[in-house]
Amino acid sequence: MRTLILDERDDRVIVTLNRPAARNAINAAMIDDLHAVCDLLERVPRPLLLTGAGGAFAAGADIAELRARDRDKALQGINSRLFDRIARLPMPTVAAVDGYAIGGGAELAYACDVRLATPATVFGNPEPGLGILAAAGACWRLAELVGRSVAKQVLLAGRQLPAEAALACGLVADIVAPEELLGAAHRLLDRMTAWSPAALRLTKLVLDAPGVHPLADDLAQAVLFETEDKHDRMTKFLERRRRDSDA
Template sequence: MTETFQFATLLVEEDEQGIVCCTFNRPEVRNALNLEMVQEVRQLLDQLARRDAVRVLIFTGAGGQAFVSGADIAELRERGRAEALQRINNSLFREIEQFPAPTIAAVRGWALGGGCELAMACDLRIAGESARFGQPEVRLGIIPGAGATYRLPRLVGLGKARELIYTGRIIEASEALAIGLVNEVVPDDQVLEKARALAREIAAASPLAVRFAKMALNAAFEMSTDVGLTLETMMQAILFEDEEKYRRMTAFLERKQRKQKA
């Protein structure tokens, strides 16, 4: 049974497997990220984070022309120093990055500026052949201010990140794949289904193990090696005595035995 949420700028659906799909729904402005959308995504994350049944969260854009074309320039132009220090988009993308369940960006069309940064805040990125990525902020007199300066180097390396940020160049999906910005490129009409298939594969795994794995991977970039390894060990110790671990490993061994007897 599918549950539907009500928002002005988002279309949100959840299926019986706990896979939630959030569609940015401002196609008339190529799904530009305005303050209302920021607030609604934050509300959605807050609602979903409290529910263990949520296994994967997919983000995509309505209309086919854009994932998120960037921040709403009309709003951005009027923001001053005080608004910059509020970290409006930056803090939202951090919430996406720290969301307990894995997140997938299903990208068709434009993913520029804040749209590219939003996609990078997700755990995985599936791109359609029409996808275009870039951080063109320097062409508008600003810098990427919502995570690109530290997430982009992690994904593509410091040298390539510098090139893309300094030039503001927009790249095609094939180049994004080649440099490691996206996980896979598929035809546009297969993007969402590919994202859902990946989500189903994740949802088939132990939910606690997946959540711990995400926490450990996030921590690996933010802690020393020793602290990261200690955290990984503690999480593994908990999982080693988790009931689902025994159930899944027992099922694996039983299947192996049946194959050997066949």
Template sequence: GINVRLFDRLEAHRWPTIAVVDGPALGGGCELAMACDLRVASTRARFAQPELNLGILAGAGANWRLAQLVGLAQARRMLYLGETLDAGAALAAGLVDAVHEPETVLDAVLAMVATIAERSWRALELTKLALRLHRPATSTFDMAAQSLLFESDDKRERMENFLNRRKR
């Protein structure tokens, strides 16, 4: 119970979250990382869902989050067969977004954070919400959110800055 609520709250947080994995992320550690918007791993990272070996379910959202991130076939291999992914395999499967050497992973994450911080927070928050919606609801939400954003001073300023840069 507690992990389900915690991971759902983390995923629903209004701002993007980034997991940094620098070692084993097994079971709950992997589930915690999957609840974040982005995952960055060091070359020392490895990922697995060993719960079935213990006679329990990877139940804190791992089943659907894993399938959503890596696809159903890879999720089945990790869950049914206990397959462990090293950092490179996790990147290839889509479980992590980037892999760096342990001594540079923090700098890489800070660069990602700086890039995200340059974005419009209002648009970022609405984009994050749109990504969580079920597909049929997305078009309606996208139109409403875009209407709201198109009227904002933030959008006007950013568009002007963009157009002024293109004129140079």
């Protein structure tokens, strides 16, 4: 990995964006590296923890590279295809965001399932100031996360969302001190990994499925109802409740 620090564990994968001199701006090499991470997690599904080195998450995309891109490059959706792939990873993804998540960095965070922040966290999408739009998911994903009114304030009026505002509108799940950020993210993943992997995977699939409810819910539940894992977990629950009632 040229631009990432990869920590692969049995029950999770931790990825640190590692271009601190550029505040982890997303360039072509980082895009390639993140695609390699997606290859890994599609082959062996595990939760992903995504964070940034050096007190920043990702302060945008590499502007020099963006300036050189033409219409044909735009139509390839270089960033948007990657972020959509991250959003569609089979297991939950958590973004631990310290410092700036701006432009493409914000869109990368939006693509994750859950975001945690520190008091220094700031989200923003100033792309129109550079003559472009936030075309890697923010124009529709941000509205899904925080509502159309707040999304328009960010995308059309240049509003930035510091940590408290991001928490108030539901963009982040919690605000923790910088030194506690990774610990909080790992505790969140600990809760996830204690649950049924199949149930987590199908819950995410159904939750993100567009316009197919309740059929998708029924089909996913039908699959889970036949698993040994479901039977074992419910048996343990009933046994625990029986012991509690007898005590």
